[in-house]
Amino acid sequence: MRLKSLAITAAMTLAAGAAHAQYTDGVIKIGVLNDQSGLYADVSGPGGTWAAKQAVEDFGAAKKGMKVEVVFGDHQNKPDVGSNIARQWYDVDHVDMIVDVPTSSVALAINQITKEKNKVFLASGPATADLTGPQCSPNTVHWTYDTWALANGTGKAIVQTGGKSWFFITADYAFGHALERDTKAVVEANGGKVVGAVRAPFPGTDFSSFLLQAQASKAQIIGLANAGGDTINSIKQAAEFGIVEGGQKLAGMLMFISDVHALGLKTAQGLNFTTAWYWDANDANRAFAKQFAAANGGKMPTMVQAGIYSAVTHYLKAVEALKSDADGAKVVAEMKKLPTEDKLFGKGMIREDGRHMHDMYLVEVKKPSESKGPWDYLTIKKTIPANEAFRPLKDGGCPLVKS
Template sequence: MRLLATMAAACVVWSSCVVAQGSDGVFKIGVINDQSGVYSYVTGRGSVEATRLAVEDAGGKVLGKRIEVLVGDDQNKPDIAAAIVRKWMDVDGVNVILAGGGSATTVAAITVAKEKNKTILVAGAGSSDITGKLCAPNVTHWVFDTYGLAASVGKAVVAQGGKSWFFVTADYSFGLALERDTARFIQAGGGKLLGDAKHPLNSPDFASYLLQAKASGAQVVGFANAGGDMVNSIKQAREFGIGQGGQRLVGLLLYVNDIQALGLPTADGILGVASFYHDLNDATRAWTKRYMERFPGGNIPNMTHAGAYAAINHYLKAVTTAGSDDAAIVGKTMRQMPVNDFYDKDVRIRADGRVLQNMMLWQAKSPQESKGPYDLLTIRQTLPGADVYRPESEGACPLVAN
């Protein structure tokens, strides 16, 4: 009973969660992620508003039905994520789920969606298992995964001479997988690992971990964490003088919002990678303007928010093309159609569900280089998705003939 009460409270935070019980004439999209915790500012409401933009661009209807968006707060707890998704499917008649944020909560949502044979779009969770042993015809994985992050930024830093590494790692599935995958590319490039320090989720104090990193003498301190943990660990690293005495700071999953939170004097020179940048061209700037009109105060959209739009946009096109929301039919149609939107151009979705969006290696600008409050990053290199994501033959996805 306590779990159900918590779940209900999480749902009614957003008025759009309160919907008519009948599904006649209504097509329902459920968006579930962290709405209130450590990942809320990089997923949260931003993914909801991006979903609503995609719904608007579809005319607000699909298959002749009005589209309605439901929102759930998984609170970074897998049991809550599973309970919300199960209720949405059993009681509320939700047609499709958009999930993202913590890998554990997303995997919980995927498990229920697979059981119920419903489509689930993943935008913001990092586990590469989603297109590996967990892959299914009704699952597509957007934005990034741990392998793609590692192959992008890890390989690039090693190629630039960053041969010795020390990791500060979030001690749960996402952080451990990100360190593991990055280590693979470091060693393949002739680099070596000098150690790591693992911290719990939502840590307030990184002093002991950072002192170990500093004492290691590693050329590179790699942060295999995200959200508030990433921001706090980098801020405290600067306070300890790390990054100023020859050691280089690398964020393996840094969002543009993290750079906003850090400020350019602190973030100056840090490397990261993203599949979307708001200030890339006229089309991304136009979409960003629409998005930011919903957020007084200057909240910039990041790759997860843009990925949520892309996933819903492509899904609704596939439903229209197929004339059905049946998970098997739509999953096949989504894979047959190239992804095209305001920033994706003819992007392919593989059989394992991996969306091969390009990744961009970026560097945070110095305060002197920046021309305004949203001019934060310099794009150093664009990496084709086909080159950075794990080959299908190595993923153990049962849909792929090896």
């Protein structure tokens, strides 16, 4: 009789726990929104969807009784397309959280819609530091990198080693403008000067006229305030014009391991850039990269894809702690309350402005003779501690920050 009583008590306890968890529609639904087939497809794309799904699996959601579904959409790098998908997901498809969203103009739109709908936006792909500045939101966390971190990592290092005069080739949309702005501030603060800049259509294929203007400026450094395919095309065409051979240097202000792979070491060797993550930095990263490569045609993961994994992992921890995904602002508040820790980004935290804090790395592309095998492309030159890597909290202008 006592055994039967214990069994009934246990069953009631489990039922109470399940009833207490308020997951909307009984499902925690995650939407990966990015460029699935265009300019930034290698940066996040299908690999980003895989990373989100892997985070759910590694978290053990099913074993914990958490039903999690991952869907994906292609915003085509267009704010209107991304906005339509987000509204459909939030209003009709019951998506609780959107993750990734490369292309800052799309991300800023998703940021606003997410706040209106009181959902969650975890930004891994976009760069604009405005997401934790004037446009900060109680529903958004900016995870992987931003324009301030890129400027202060790469820009500062180049100026301090003699690259004093700069000319920018800038992608003509929110991301490019923010990256040029933040890098210019760093260059000037460290005794350098910007002698000129030109805005290039986004996306672009022919950068010849812009490169010729940069070459004619005689600037020591040509700062490429663009990304993905635009950066790759800029560097390839600069090589055709003999710009580096002529004594000027290129600064890829936002580069990814996928860009280096597309360029090849012969063309990319010697480039310095800042990254949040590198697949060959430690055993945990290498193990993840091996899994990723097996599922993604032999490619190594970018920092954006690693950031998606990390962000989704922490989101699930917060939802589990709250036993609810219903109120986006409350979920983000819980994410800020809990310290972050996962196998790819280690220990960190989320500031009140929504900035995820972690170390960044200044890297240099290896010479072909230095590479020991496929995807062995980078040397870590410097670890930039989190409190130096990102903009000071007081300087961002985020309305959420108490003065």
